[in-house]
Amino acid sequence: MNTKPARTRLAPSPTGRFHLANARNALYSYLVARQTGGQFILRIEDTDQSRFVPGAEEVIVRSLEWLGIAPDESPYRGGSHGPYRQTERRDIYQQYARELVEKGHAYPCFCTPERLQQMRKEQETRKVERVRYDGLCRQLEPGEAARRVTAGEKYTIRFKMPQDGSTTAHDHIRGDITVENQYLDDYVIVKSDGLPTYHLAAMVDDHEMKITHVLRSAEWLPTFPLHVQIIRAFGWDEPVWVHPSILLKPSGKGKMSKRDSAAAMQDGHSIFVDDLKGLGYTPEGVLNWIALMGWGVAEDDVMTLGQMTERFSIDNLTPSPAAINFQKLDHFNGTHIRLLTTEDLAGRIKPYLTGAGLEVQNETLLKVTPLIRERLVTLDDSLTFASFFFKESVEPEPQDLVAKGLDARQSAAIARNSLEILSPLPDVSHSVAEPPMREYVERSGFNAGQVFGILRAAVTGQKVSPPLFESMEIIGREKVLQRLKHAINILEGM
RNA sequence: GCCCCCAUCGUCUAGUGGACUAGGACGCAGCCCUUUCAAGGCUACGACCGGGGUUCGAAUCCCCGUGGGGGCACCA
Numbered sequence: 001m002n003t004k005p006a007r008t009r010l011a012p013s014p015t016g017r018f019h020l021a022n023a024r025n026a027l028y029s030y031l032v033a034r035q036t037g038g039q040f041i042l043r044i045e046d047t048d049q050s051r052f053v054p055g056a057e058e059v060i061v062r063s064l065e066w067l068g069i070a071p072d073e074s075p076y077r078g079g080s081h082g083p084y085r086q087t088e089r090r091d092i093y094q095q096y097a098r099e100l101v102e103k104g105h106a107y108p109c110f111c112t113p114e115r116l117q118q119m120r121k122e123q124e125t126r127k128v129e130r131v132r133y134d135g136l137c138r139q140l141e142p143g144e145a146a147r148r149v150t151a152g153e154k155y156t157i158r159f160k161m162p163q164d165g166s167t168t169a170h171d172h173i174r175g176d177i178t179v180e181n182q183y184l185d186d187y188v189i190v191k192s193d194g195l196p197t198y199h200l201a202a203m204v205d206d207h208e209m210k211i212t213h214v215l216r217s218a219e220w221l222p223t224f225p226l227h228v229q230i231i232r233a234f235g236w237d238e239p240v241w242v243h244p245s246i247l248l249k250p251s252g253k254g255k256m257s258k259r260d261s262a263a264a265m266q267d268g269h270s271i272f273v274d275d276l277k278g279l280g281y282t283p284e285g286v287l288n289w290i291a292l293m294g295w296g297v298a299e300d301d302v303m304t305l306g307q308m309t310e311r312f313s314i315d316n317l318t319p320s321p322a323a324i325n326f327q328k329l330d331h332f333n334g335t336h337i338r339l340l341t342t343e344d345l346a347g348r349i350k351p352y353l354t355g356a357g358l359e360v361q362n363e364t365l366l367k368v369t370p371l372i373r374e375r376l377v378t379l380d381d382s383l384t385f386a387s388f389f390f391k392e393s394v395e396p397e398p399q400d401l402v403a404k405g406l407d408a409r410q411s412a413a414i415a416r417n418s419l420e421i422l423s424p425l426p427d428v429s430h431s432v433a434e435p436p437m438r439e440y441v442e443r444s445g446f447n448a449g450q451v452f453g454i455l456r457a458a459v460t461g462q463k464v465s466p467p468l469f470e471s472m473e474i475i476g477r478e479k480v481l482q483r484l485k486h487a488i489n490i491l492e493g494m
Numbered sequence: 495g496c497c498c499c500c501a502u503c504g505u506c507u508a509g510u511g512g513a514c515u516a517g518g519a520c521g522c523a524g525c526c527c528u529u530u531c532a533a534g535g536c537u538a539c540g541a542c543c544g545g546g547g548u549u550c551g552a553a554u555c556c557c558c559g560u561g562g563g564g565g566c567a568c569c570a
Binding site for chain 1: 495496497498499500501504505506507508509517518519520521528529530531532533534562563564565566567568569570
């Protein structure tokens, strides 16, 4: 367990949607911050203006809030280490880039995109070991370079990678990762528009914002040595680096593609957090699900956020890629729904019901909720299990009113007998209505499944429903009798 | 092609040299409960990638294969 307050961050770019991997990094970062009494920070990495998607930032914030892991510092909440949007930190990067150039760790590069493209093409046709920058501008005299810069020539700034030896970087999950420097490139750290690339911006910001633990996707592993080199060039302390594993598509064959996402959506699932709510998932279920992709828990894996905060440790993260398993999401969602109090659950279900045009009375909803709770996988399942409680009348399929092994005439007779039994009763509560109906089953020679099946279809309008007598009690005598009469009419017309 | 990472049931994982007959969860199958569907309970099926070492002893450490994944931009 960490003892010093940790500062962690989530640094997404507002270029697309907020997906599972983002959410999982956010969760782990949040957990580390919480358990050490530190801060979790949201920083927007918007240096690539060509890929900027309007509204993406809002989706990120909304998703984090919905999950219940909102940041302590962010562009919206502010904080003492802002600004939290990289485009607003332009001058800071400029200053640090200049420092790198002055120290001889970086140099201006005047190569045009066209030249670079051609260079790569040539390298490929020559089948060179590795396609990379050829170092043309690295050779330039610093004075000459400075003259061209002041002359107004367009340029980028490249990091001067050591050409001999190797770089060892330490990942908390994987241990030391060593790469021969000759395989590393002179990466561009400031673009010709004056904005930094990730490599510079993230290192500068993590330092400036006093980040102690960097949790980021394993996709960064290949440039990890570069990042460490940049930090060493500045002479800064390194944070604890944690690279949680890549998330794979359900088949385990590669990352999720656009096509895979569409397929998941078809199936009532999604890898995008802002879809999950509409699909009926709870933050608790989603959180528990993503927490366990790459976090090894031996037993008792159903956890709330609070329990995760107590139990989480970056020591228990796994290095191997994990396939996304939506069945497990359903499982966790269902179990967390069952853990909710009746009031809480009712409140969460209501929007799905009213959203479907149903008129929902809170009093009734509170009675219905315990009946459907253990049947729900997603919150919108409440529609299939509870709609009939809130409808004036119900329209059963004629064939559903015919009991198994019987014909329409026999079924109609059972329905009529049931009506005769229920009509004189003061009410159709469970304790009042069930005994005489049980007695009828005994006496009639039909089995319970047949009799109650007809009654269920008549009263609920469907073959599958919550327990029959409990349901009738909530629906009430008048409506029950009404629906039963309606069913008799249908059966007699068959 | 080059570089990097990874390797236990179908999937997510526990396991840090002897307590492993390899544990849990999801899923799957069966049974119990039951007026339907669930939930719940019980049971079953199911894995240490291969080969070499190291060691009295290896799922665990090392090497080599093989397989899988990721990355090779003035994107993050």
